[in-house]
Amino acid sequence: MHIKPETIERHTLSVTVDNEAGVLARIAGLFTARGYNIESLTVADVTEDETISRITIVTSGTPEVIDQVVAQLDRLVPVHRVTDLTELGPHVERELALVKVAGTGEHRIEALRLAEVYRAHVIDATTSSFIFEVTGGSEKIDKFLELMREIGLVEVARTGVAAMARGKEAL
């Protein structure tokens, strides 16, 4: 017996929740309990009085599974609203990465040259290393990391995706 493969889509969800203890565990646990994927998850409170947090989740699954992810998230008591940004249409996505690259001589120069192309900033430097700060879509960051790997990548920290629909309307 073999398990059959299915068509998978990648969706970015924006979830507003009451900023209370355990809410992140509830959401992360929902994904593991029901076998959904999390590619990235970011969370921070976004209101003046710190009562509501915004969570951005990048998930992947069949269209039916994505529907279920949205419905199941929406069912959680502290969840205000779930928006499928991918479904909604045009939106922007950004993430930030800190990228540590070690090396000397030609490698340093090449690293700086590539960083300039990717608009990455040097935020720490020693005689044998740099830390770059790079922001952009996940694909751009992936590409930057791929190049740096050839030069001397030693460490990466990524924030995960923050996303927002285009236009003047708020969620």
Added chain:
Amino acid sequence: MATEKSGAEILIEALCDLGVDVVFGYPGGAVLPIYDALFKQKRIRHILVRQEGGAAHAAEGYARSTGKPGVVLVTSGPGATNAVTGIADALMDSIPMVIITGQVPTQLIGTDAFQEADTIGITRHCTKHNYLVKDPAKLGDVIHEAFHIATTGRPGPVLIDLPKNVQIATATYKKPGVGTVGRKAYRVQVKPEQAQIEEAIAMIAAAKRPILYTGGGVINAGPGASQILRELARITGAPVTSTLMGLGAFPASSPQWLGMLGMHGTYEANWAMNQADLVVALGARFDDRVTGRLDAFAPNSKKIHVDIDRSSINKVVRVDLGIVADVGRAMEDMVKLWKARAYPPATHTAWYEQIDGWRAKKSLAFPDSTREIMPQLAIRRLWEATNARKPIISTEVGQHQMWAAQHFDFEQPNKWLTSGGLGTMGYGLPAAIGAQVGNPNALVIDIAGEASILMNIQEMATATQYRLPVKVFILNNEYMGMVRQWQELTYSSRYSESYSDSLPDFVKLAESFGWKGIRIDTVSELDDGIADMLAHDGPVMVDCRVAKLANCFPMIPSGASHTDMILQSDQVSGEMDDEAKALV
């Protein structure tokens, strides 16, 4: 300024304000302040169970039979973990329940203190919601919100974890005003969208072979929903089938009744579902036990799904029209609109002729035997002897449960208590106890198997203590019958660990708990045994020795379609392929 009260007193006060008059519980170190507060008052009755799992199931039985939320009070650590099965059971079957668990004092949380468990973490995914309360000033509002969440929308268990120092610390408590309970993020859509009701009515009116497929949601929507279902069936002329959880919402005596559908449903219900051109799912969730093989499920039908839980719609079966609403309200609007449109009552003559053809299969027939008691016969006789008294029936889980669902006919809602979603052996006895507490004058019978009953046998003492005259009717075949049946059908009768060895003498066991014990060995003793059980005004345990190797039919093997039913007459055994073995 109101006078301050301890957290424990606030809890009692709030429970009283919420109309709670009974709590099922078991004391322990981390709830001693609450038990002391209980001791000092007379408004709430505490039923002392013998294991915390029993408290949770008793609260379920109480809730299911009364329509009121069941309340559980247990201590920290093992008290909470023992209750987890019942909590998960309540979540699966949408039973309104509020569980209060004690917790170690806040300053000890996270230190692996004595009887500490991460109750919030453990129960996060088997409750509808849960709370850790660290401030007695917030306790009152949390309790009111917990009851609101447990009883509205799709009902379910809500847990409040209460550290011991919060039970002692004082604060003021004020009953929240009307309309102030709840929170912005928690919304329930009760009222259906009118446009969708119009669409549904048009679809029903246009259907040639409609079927109403009802579930536990109709029971949860209150007795009014069962009444309106009868009216909807009457005016649309559609035949009605139900899930295990929905039995009783529609009267079994109606000519429109097809019986239960699904794995052990009737031939007519499953064929009607398969051949229907319109399936109207009302408060049912297309469980795998109902649908069988998904790509062959009601293949040529349009589907309407009414459910209060949006996530149930399109979860397993894609539907043409999903209506998020209270099923009672939705049916009410459908009936109103049907009448307003002055549709003539449909008779569906051709459809019923087809159905009668399936009925003629008599799929619930079972072999006649005088040598041994057929379990189906025992249930039929039990029904004949008791149905006039409108008994409340609970069950454990297994063959006896399915036989009870097939052969015990229900006319009213809230009379059938069974563990459907989670399938928890050991549910029936504590559930019967809870139902008897909530319905002191009712006849409450737990139809049990000899294996299941041993899982919460300690609760016999609870019935004795509170003089609860529950009847336990054990269909004793000395096997975990459903396991054995699957092993016969799937694993060439290799009966791995499914024999109930070393059984107690149930009559002596009954007597040792102060119950009456009755043993029925032969068909000729059956009616007298049942009469003796009913004549005794205290709790009774009946050990009814039934045919050991009887199988429960009809049966749709796991992963098969509704048209591939095995009937009694074509019983098969042997080995199934790996695809079938991998299914639940």
